[in-house]
Amino acid sequence: xxxxxxxxxxxxxxxxxxxxxxxxxxxxxxxxxxxxxxxxxxxxxxxxxxxxxxxxxxxxxxxxxxxxxxxxxxxxxxxxxxxxxxxxxxxxxxxxxxxxxxxxxxxxxxxxxxxxxx
Amino acid sequence: xxxxxxxxxxxxxxxxxxxxxxxxxxxxxxxxxxxxxxxxxxxxxxxxxxxxxxxxxxxxxxxxxxxxxxxxxxxxxxxxxxxxxxxxxxxxxxxxxxxxxxxxxxxxxxxxxxxxxxxxxxxxxxxxxxxxxxxxxxxxxxxxxxxxxxxxxxxxxxxxxxxxxxxxxxxxxxxxxxxxxxxxxxxxxxxxxxxxxxxxxxxxxxxxxxxxxxxxxxxxxxxxxxxxxxxxxxxxxxxxxxxxxxxxxxxxxxxxxxxxxxxxxxxxxxxxxxxxxxxxxxxxxxxxxxxxxxxxxxxxxxxxxxxxxxxxxxxxxxxxxxxxxxxxxxxxxxxxxxxxxxxxxxxxxxxxxxxxxxxxxxxxxxxxxxxxxxxxxxxxxxxxxxxxxxxxxxxxxxxxxxxxxxxxxxxxxxxxxxxxxxxxxxxxxxxxxxxxxxxxxxxxxxxxxxxxxxxxxxxxxxxxxxxxxxxxxxxxxxxxxxxxxxxxxxxxxxxxxxxxxxxxxxxxxxxxxxxxxxxxxxxxxxxxxxxxxxxxxxxxxxxxxxxxxxxxxxxxxxxxxxxxxxxxxxxxxxxxxxxxxxxxxxxxxxxxxxxxxxxxxxxxxxxxxxxxxxxxxxxxxxxxxxxxxxxxxxxxxxxxxxxxxxxxxxxxxxxxxxxxxxxxxxxxxxxxxxxxxxxxxxxxxxxxxxxxxxxxxxxxxxx
Numbered sequence: 001x002x003x004x005x006x007x008x009x010x011x012x013x014x015x016x017x018x019x020x021x022x023x024x025x026x027x028x029x030x031x032x033x034x035x036x037x038x039x040x041x042x043x044x045x046x047x048x049x050x051x052x053x054x055x056x057x058x059x060x061x062x063x064x065x066x067x068x069x070x071x072x073x074x075x076x077x078x079x080x081x082x083x084x085x086x087x088x089x090x091x092x093x094x095x096x097x098x099x100x101x102x103x104x105x106x107x108x109x110x111x112x113x114x115x116x117x118x
Numbered sequence: 119x120x121x122x123x124x125x126x127x128x129x130x131x132x133x134x135x136x137x138x139x140x141x142x143x144x145x146x147x148x149x150x151x152x153x154x155x156x157x158x159x160x161x162x163x164x165x166x167x168x169x170x171x172x173x174x175x176x177x178x179x180x181x182x183x184x185x186x187x188x189x190x191x192x193x194x195x196x197x198x199x200x201x202x203x204x205x206x207x208x209x210x211x212x213x214x215x216x217x218x219x220x221x222x223x224x225x226x227x228x229x230x231x232x233x234x235x236x237x238x239x240x241x242x243x244x245x246x247x248x249x250x251x252x253x254x255x256x257x258x259x260x261x262x263x264x265x266x267x268x269x270x271x272x273x274x275x276x277x278x279x280x281x282x283x284x285x286x287x288x289x290x291x292x293x294x295x296x297x298x299x300x301x302x303x304x305x306x307x308x309x310x311x312x313x314x315x316x317x318x319x320x321x322x323x324x325x326x327x328x329x330x331x332x333x334x335x336x337x338x339x340x341x342x343x344x345x346x347x348x349x350x351x352x353x354x355x356x357x358x359x360x361x362x363x364x365x366x367x368x369x370x371x372x373x374x375x376x377x378x379x380x381x382x383x384x385x386x387x388x389x390x391x392x393x394x395x396x397x398x399x400x401x402x403x404x405x406x407x408x409x410x411x412x413x414x415x416x417x418x419x420x421x422x423x424x425x426x427x428x429x430x431x432x433x434x435x436x437x438x439x440x441x442x443x444x445x446x447x448x449x450x451x452x453x454x455x456x457x458x459x460x461x462x463x464x465x466x467x468x469x470x471x472x473x474x475x476x477x478x479x480x481x482x483x484x485x486x487x488x489x490x491x492x493x494x495x496x497x498x499x500x501x502x503x504x505x506x507x508x509x510x511x512x513x514x515x516x517x518x519x520x521x522x523x524x525x526x527x528x529x530x531x532x533x534x535x536x537x538x539x540x541x542x543x544x545x546x547x548x549x550x551x552x553x554x555x556x557x558x559x560x561x562x563x564x565x566x567x568x569x570x571x572x573x574x575x576x577x578x579x580x581x582x583x584x585x586x587x588x589x590x591x592x593x594x595x596x597x598x599x600x601x602x603x604x605x606x607x608x609x610x611x612x613x614x615x616x617x618x619x620x621x622x623x624x625x626x627x628x629x630x631x632x633x634x635x636x637x638x639x640x641x642x643x644x645x646x647x648x649x650x651x652x653x654x655x656x657x658x659x660x661x662x663x664x665x666x667x668x669x670x671x672x673x674x675x676x677x678x679x680x681x682x683x684x685x686x687x688x689x690x691x692x693x694x695x696x697x698x699x700x701x702x703x704x705x706x707x708x709x710x711x712x713x714x715x716x717x718x719x720x721x722x723x724x725x726x727x728x729x730x731x732x733x734x735x736x737x738x739x740x741x742x743x744x745x746x747x748x749x750x751x752x753x754x755x756x757x758x759x760x761x762x763x764x765x766x767x768x769x770x771x772x773x774x775x776x777x778x779x780x781x782x783x784x785x786x787x788x789x790x791x792x793x794x795x796x797x798x799x800x801x802x803x804x805x806x807x808x809x810x811x812x813x814x815x816x817x818x819x820x821x
C-alpha cells in the first residue's frame with residue numbers, strides 16, 4: 001500500500017508526490033536569481049527566514065516552458081534538511097490523498113530530482 | 119565566571135547511551151589537558167602540584183571507565199597512575215624516561231576513545247606490552263618518601279562546577295533563531311521608518327535593543343579561547359624536537375583571547391602548519407645554536423590579542439630566520455622577478471614571495487614538513503576567512519608571522535553592489551577601495567583589445583564588469599558614470615565594474631543552499647532588512663573567474679601606451695625614424711633614451727637584439743626596410759613592460775617639448791595613433807605598442 005499523495009499538474013501532465021515530504025504550498029514569492037546555478041534552479045527565496053531553492057519542474061522534466069504571467073504554485077518539500085520549492089502549474093484539490101495513491105499516476109522521485117542538480 | 123562549553127554531537131547512526139556520551143565528552147577533555155600537562159612534566163619533572171594533577175586525571179579516567187565496564191581503558195589508566203603515584207608521593211625520577219611510556223599510554227587511550235565513539239564499544243586488542251612497559255617504569259622509581267598532600271590543589275578536580283555542556287547543534291540553532299529575530303526586527307523598523315509618532319514605535323525600540331543584546335549574547339556563546347586551538351601544539355613541538363634532536367620551548371600567550379568557534383576551527387590547520395614549520399625549519403639544533411652564541415633551547419612564542427574587530431595572532435621563533443638574499447635568489451630562479459626588480463624591493467616586499475605556490479627556501483625536505491603543502495596554502499586558507507598573513511624576519515634573527523583574522527564569520531561588514539538590476543554583497547575586507555569612473559570622473563576606463571583597464575593614480579588595473587562574470591549579458595563599458603570596486607586577493611588586484619554601490623552594512627551570513635554549493639562565485643547568502651535574499655560574492659571565486667586577467671593586463675599595458683595624456687600638458691619626445699618627417703611619443707611611456715653602438719647589435723632568429731642591463735633586449739625599427747648596419751651610434755628609445763626591456767631604434771632625437779597632445783585619431787594607418795599639432799607642426803604620434811608587442815611576445819616565447 002502506497003502512502004498518501006498530492007497530485008500536481010505540470011504542462012499537460014499529472015504527477016503524484018508523496019505527501020509526507022510536502023511542507024507547504026505557497027504562491028510564488030519574488031525570487032533572487034542565482035548566476036551560474038544548475039539548470040532547473042530558477043532562484044532562491046526567503047520563506048519565514050529559511051532559504052528555499054526554487055526548481056522549475058517544467059524545466060527539470062524537459063517540458064515546454066510556462067507562458068509569461070501563467071499561474072503557478074510552489075510545492076515546498078524538505079529534502080535532507082533543506083527546503084526546495086517545486087514550481088508546478090497547479091495542484092489537484094479534487095483528488096483526495098488516498099485516491100491519489102490508488103490512481104495510476106507517475107510518482108515524482110524528489111530525491112532523484114534534487115540529486116540530479118549541480 | 120560561568121561558562122558554556124560547546125560539545126560536538128556525533129552521528130546518530132548508532133544509539134549511544136547518554137552516560138557513555140557524557141563519558142566520552144568528559145574524557146576527551148581530560149585527555150587534551152593531560153597531553154598538555156605531560157609535555158610540561160617532561161620539561162620540568164620537579165613540580166609536585168603538576169604530578170598530583172596528572173595523577174588525579176588518570177585516576178578519574180580509571181574510575182569512570184571501571185564503572186562503565188571499559189576494561190582496556192581502566193587497565194591502561196591504572197598502569198599510568200601506578201607510574202605517577204610514587205612520584206606524587208615524593209620519589210625522584212628522571213623526567214623523560216618516566217613520561218615517555220605515560221604519553222604512549224595516553225595515545226593508546228585516545229585511540230580507544232575514538233574506537234568507542236565510532237563503535238559504541240572498546241576495540242578488542244591486547245595492551246599487555248604497554249602495561250608491561252609502564253610497570254617497568256614504575257619499578258625503576260626509587261622508594262617513596264611520604265609527603266603531605268598539597269592542600270592548595272585539592273579542589274581542582276571539580277573545577278568548572280558553574281559551567282554546563284551544551285550540544286553544538288542546539289547552539290547553532292539558537293544562533294539561527296537569533297539571526298531571524300534580527301531580520302524580523304529590521305523588517306519592522308523599515309515599516310515604521312519615518313513615523314516617530316506611531317503607537318508601536320516605542321515598543322519597537324525596546325524590542326530592537328533586546329534583540330541586539332540577545333544576538334550579542336548568542337555570539338558570545340560561540341566564542342572560544344584561542345587556547346583550544348593551541349591544545350595540541352605542545353605535543354606536536356615535543357615530538358618534532360625529539361625526532362630532530364632539538365630543544366624547543368613553546369610559549370602560548372594570550373590564550374584566553376576569544377574568537378568565534380567557526381573561525382577557530384578554520385584557524386587550527388594554518389596555525390599548526392606555522393608552528394610545525396618553525397619547529398622543523400626555524401629552530402636550529404643545539405650544536406648549531408651554540409655556534410651562533412644562542413642558548414641551546416630555541417623558543418617559539420604564539421601570542422594572541424584583540425585589535426578592533428580582528429584577532430591578531432603572532433608566531434615568533436628565535437631560529438635562523440629567513441634570509442632575504444636567499445628568497446631573492448629563489449624568486450629570480452623561479453622567474454618571479456628580475457634581478458633589478460628584486461634589487462629595488464625592500465626585504466619586507468621580498469618576503470611576500472614565500473607565500474607563492476611552490477616556493478620553499480628549505481634546503482631539504484624533511485619528514486616533518488616541506489612536503490609540498492606550503493605557505494601558499496596557509497595564506498589561501500586564511501584569506502578564505504577574510505584573514506591576512508605577513509612575515510617579518512631577518513637572517514639569524516628568527517621569524518615572525520603576523521596573522522590577522524576576523525572575530526566572526528557569522529556577521530561581516532559588506533558592501534552592497536548593484537548590477538543589472540540585482541544586488542550582490544561583497545565582504546568589505548576584500549575591497550581595497552571604491553572608485554567612481556567614467557562620465558566626468560578623473561578615473562578613465564580604457565578599452566583595449568577586448569580588455570578594460572582603469573587608470574588609477576598612474577597605474578593600470580584590469581577591470582571586469584560584474585555582469586560578465588555573472589553571465590548576465592553584455593554590459594557596454596561606456597562613458598556613463600559607474601563604480602569600480604578594487605578587489606584585492608593575495609597579490610592579485612582587479613576592478614569589478616558595477617552600476618552602483620549602496621552603503622556598507624553588517625550582514626548575517628547564511629550558507630549556500632545545497633544545490634548551489636558548487637557555485638564558483640558565491641560564498642553564501644544573506645537575508646536583507648526587506649526580507650529579500652542577497653547573494654554574497656566570494657572574492658577568491660571572482661579572482662578565478664576574472665582569470666586570465668594578468669594576460670589581458672600585459673597586452674593592454676603595451677597597447678595602452680599611446681593613449682595617455684589627451685587632456686593635459688605632457689612631455690613629448692620628437693624624433694626622426696625611417697623618414698624625414700618628425701614623429702612624436704609621450705615621454706612618460708619611455709623608460710630611458712640610450713645611444714648604442716651599431717656594431718654591438720646582434721641577430722637572433724632574424725631579430726635584432728642587444729645586451730642591455732643583464733637582458734637581451736629586442737630592437738625594432740619603424741621602417742622594416744631600414745638596416746641596422748654600419749658603424750657609429752644610434753639613439754634607442756627604451757621601453758619597460760613587466761620587467762622586460764624593448765627598444766625602438768631612431769635615427770635622431772629632435773626635441774623634447776611640453777605640449778597638449780590632442781590627437782586626431784586615424785584608424786587606418788597601422789603603427790600610428792593619429793596626428794597632433796606639436797610646436798605648430800602636424801606630427802604623427804607613434805603607436806609604440808604596435809611595434810613593441812611582437813618584440814615582447816617574441817622575447818617571451820624565446821625565453
